Amino acid sequence: MLAVVLGITTALVYGFADFFGAVASRRHRPVLVAGLAGWVGLAGLLLCTATGLFHANYSPASIQYGLLGGVFSAFGLACLYQALAIGPISILSPLAAVTGAVVPAAFGAIILGERFGSTSWIAIALVMVAIVLVAYHPEGHSAPRPTTRGLLYGLGAGAGIGGVLVVLHLAPATDGVAAITLMRLVNAGLLGAVLLAQTLRRRSGMRDFADISVRMWLTIFATGILDAAANLLFVYASGLGSLTVVSVLTSLYPLGTILLARIVLKERLAINQGVGIALALGASVLLAF
DSSP states (O other): OHHHHHHHHHHHHHHHHHHHHHHHHHHHHHHHHHHHHHHHHHHHHOOOOOOTTSSSSOOOOHHHHHHHHHHHHHHHHHHHHHHHHHHHHHHHHHHHHHHHHHHHHHHHHSSSSOOOOOOOOHHHHHHHHHHHHHHHHOTTTOOOOOOOOHHHHHHHHHHHHHHHHHHHHOOOOBBHHHHHHHHHOOOOHHHHHHHHHHHOOOEEEEEEEOOOOHHHHHHHHHHHHHHHHHHHHHHHHHSSHHHHHEEEEETTTHHHHHHHHHHHHHOOHHHHHHHHHHHHHHHHHHHHH
């Protein structure tokens, strides 16, 4: 029961982070927002570790999984930005979300040997359908069809996201936030290198930093802190329950994004999104029992 509740909570927090990241990306380059948010999340973890709020034991296993997670994270984000830039978002966003759920679910069932009753498998299947419904954004009949390149980037984004969830689950829970900290360090380093290269190529590169308002800095700060908090929640949730169940629930992260968009930006929910939310809640009750 607690693992299911934490799985849904993790999805909401991930979605909240994506919402603030999307708001900031409307005003500034996505790679700039992602890079700065990555460093904010890393700084938050280091501060909490230094003050004794969290502990971090850098064992060989945590170092291995942390470095691997950082590569998966940077790869997934790079593919996601490319996929959403190519479009259509209404197809490639759900594709990335579902792939991000299938990868850890398959790993849990095949490698870890996780087994469930028929009711649980039905609930997991319903959550998969709910992910598509929640993440799908109707764009009308004139929306372009996805290209092969776009589909490959969408699958790559989901594979990267799913890889992060697997690695965080495998990292020793007794080592605290060591693996998460290393993962965010590698991710922030790789994105920072890309950002630096773009800044040096652009004549107005340094001006991008000066143009960030206080409000946008707060938005980027919220993105980084919420994303790091979601990492921690996932580790705790997957330690209490199975990787398959928690990762599938976590992949409902578009739910958090559309809920904040509804509350803050007054955006209306599409019919399919409302159905997806109801389906996700019903499936979560099945999983809980």
